[in-house]
Amino acid sequence: MTYQKPSFRHPAAQVNELGYTRRDYEGSLSTLCAGCGHDSISAAIIEAVFTLPLEPHRIAKMSGIGCSSKTPAYFLGRSHGFNSVHGRMPSVTTGASLANRDLVYIGVSGDGDTASIGFGQFGHAVRRNLNMTYIVENNGCYGLTKGQDSATADVGSKNKKGAANPYEPIDLVSMAIQLGATFVGRSFSGDRQQLVPLIKAALTHRGFAFLDVVSPCVTFNNHEGSTKSYAFTRERIEATPLDFVPMREEIRTSYAAGATQEVCMHDGSVIRLHKQNDEYDIEDAQSALQAIAHHNKQGRVLTGLLYIDRDAHEMHEVLGTVRRPLNSLTEKELCPGTKVLDSINAGLR
């Protein structure tokens, strides 16, 4: 068993604009089962952050409990991180964000962590439009505790012993849109080409960006009869490819068929969606919900950027909080003196 990755790199390994190679964004060697979809998502996060690019020390990785929630140990080894309690990542991130709004928050959660124990917390983070990227690594089971059906398991999907799940699943993307999330996407760990630009777009979005990523559990949920396996997902996926074009770059890719829609982000970067045909309006929640439901009914998994609201105010704007991280405030700002105190008191009379 290898515990340490060799330090050698490809001599022609790319270096990003900040001078880092991909390997500078890696974490320690994963201890997840070999072939786990979660590891693929970690690699996609690395790829997204490497190519955006972001500086490692500007990022905070937040998580709860589960195999998925363990993964922040396996990417961005030079970033900040907090591994919290089961289902409590949203509240811890809310606190962290209030204390330091300058960091880029990447929350990693599981379908158990989000759709069961953390369901309430999840709803409130969405409602507050917390400025973060929230990724659910959705394998339809509790991987860490040996594969029990989770709340996102499809009805009829068989567990490893062959028993069919009796309950209807919670569809997290529909739920997020209904709760007022301002950026909602779905993808598949095995579709790096779509996932990486989607993560980049989510990281660029101001407000709550939610990504539901189907992520097969090779050990407990990758068998015949499972609806979250590699093979099943690849068969049923309905992917809308997209590009993320950072502000500074020219647009290079070209897709032949279908319509291309461009979505301009706050910082000037552009998301280009390549639709097979003119489906629905991703800036209209109702239209998005309909499209998702329509595909669900047909047994297809609609992936890509599903919904975006570019105008909503994120939590700090709503609360009118101080613009700088709390740790940068000095005595001067924190104890503004009698005059200010008097005026506050006067206001309360």
Next chain:
Amino acid sequence: MQGGVPAPVPGYHNDGENTLKPTDISDPEYFHKVVDCQYACPSHTPVPEYIRLIAAERYTDAYMVNWESNVFPGILGRTCDRPCEPACRRGRVEKEPVAICRLKRVAADNKGAVEARMPKAPKRRNGKRVALIGAGPASLTVARDLAPLGYEIDLYDDQAKAGGMMRSQIPVFRLPPAVLDEETGYILDLGINRHFDTRVTSMKSVLERNYDAVFVGTGAPRGSDLDLPGRTEAAANIFVGIDWLSSVSFEHIHTIGRRVLVLGGGNTAMDCCRTARRLGGEDVKVVVRSEFDKMKASPWEKEDAMAEDIPIFNNHVPLEFVHRDGRLVGMSFDKVDVVYDDKGRRSLVSTGEPPVFFEADDVLIAIGQDNAFPWIERELGIEFGKWDMPVIDAVTFQSTLPKVFFGGDAAFGPKNIITAVAQGHQAAISIDLFLRGESVQARPAPGVTLVSQKMGVHEWSYDNAVVDDLRYKVPHVAKEVALKDLKVEVELGFDARAGLAEAQRCLNCDVQTVFKAAKCIECDACVDICPTECINFLMNDEEPALRGSLRAAATNLAQDLYVADGLTQTRRVMVKDENVCLHCGLCAERCPTGAWDMQKFFYNVTKAGQACTPSKQ
């Protein structure tokens, strides 16, 4: 970015006309090429195999693996030209290759008794007689391969002992006679009939002795001279380098003047100047026509010379031997610039500066070496072609007279020991085939095995960890000690500890990554874990486009792409760039289905008489 494809798109295809064909890994040459060092070695010594044996402190086994392949591990561990090292993969991921050559010496220095493991001359001979002319490494290799098969071998040489130029030319401070005696001894002990101190002056008379086959391994014994003004007048102090070196070896010459000029930029020049320093030369200069980087001498030979306070003057073209009162006083040179024309051809153009004069008491000319076959009569059916060289088949080493074979420096001009050995093996195969009445063209296939190294879920039977250690330096004796005595061996060799540490640097390039597409579920785990970004899953394409679209562009065209089709979910292809794979096994550790496996590839050049016995490895 990795070109992932979401799902099989209708009408999307992978089988365009010029897309890369899946790799045929059952072709032994495919994986052989991945073992860079072994592939580059003229006799294809299984380098990583013996390095692992050294790491396991199995020195005797390591020695025998070498001996099987290159016949002179102790000699080559000190003197080999080491074409393996520039090829070593390690040099592509860090600064320096594994010290492959000096590890060979570690095996030789630390081995136990090997006599019992050496082949014996069979009690009964097969009735066939073979004459070998010259007792250098080429002939000795033929003797080693043929004697155990029952051939009666007559070995002729004009020197008193076996070894050829290894004995007469390579100075004792690089190669102690005891090592030569030991390793030539293992061969002479096979019941070889020695005819030493015997100069062969007529091929006709050899053929008249009714040998069934004759092998010519007489080397390239003639040193080039330099016909410039003053050459005859100052002749008493001007020597042809290789003749001078053998005179030193045979102790006819013991001293040299205080100021010495050595002309030439090859390894012979390096040996001349370093020998001169030991015979009394205090002010020894090497003067070369070409630039420093273009000198023929190996980098380490140049370093060793410079470390003995021998300056190298480049871009100096000799003009004249300057003499006064019938005695050499020095030489003048024209300083030149190196100019390349638009075809990349090089010429030396005088700078126009006045000639440079260097004082000298003696001059050694080491500017080249030629073949000479005055003793082979031209009417025997042995055809001679360009430059009066015999016409030899490059694969079989047969001359135009079927029973006469050539090898080593005698066949295609001066090269080095390991080439002479490799050619000796091939000539021995030919002679054996010829004398068994078979076609010499029917070369035996190499012996190849491919064996999984898997021992447990994440356990391998080779040490797959990659160490960061930089190349270890071989210690030398102090310069003051070395320069005082010609016989003191300069290099001390790695001690066992440094040898172990250096052995750990080997990347085990013979432990191959073997891919089974049918097992792959396309989870990307291998792609993500690979430290050097070798593995890709993408649409097939024409080779240049494919090379450009990998995670890390595959720009080293000397290294192959491993292409596999048959992926069931997306019908992409797996493309692995072999260039900087560390053979770390992480891909195979990460693969949930065992689609990757680490398998040891053993490639053994078949020797004379081995073709029908399957390899036991």
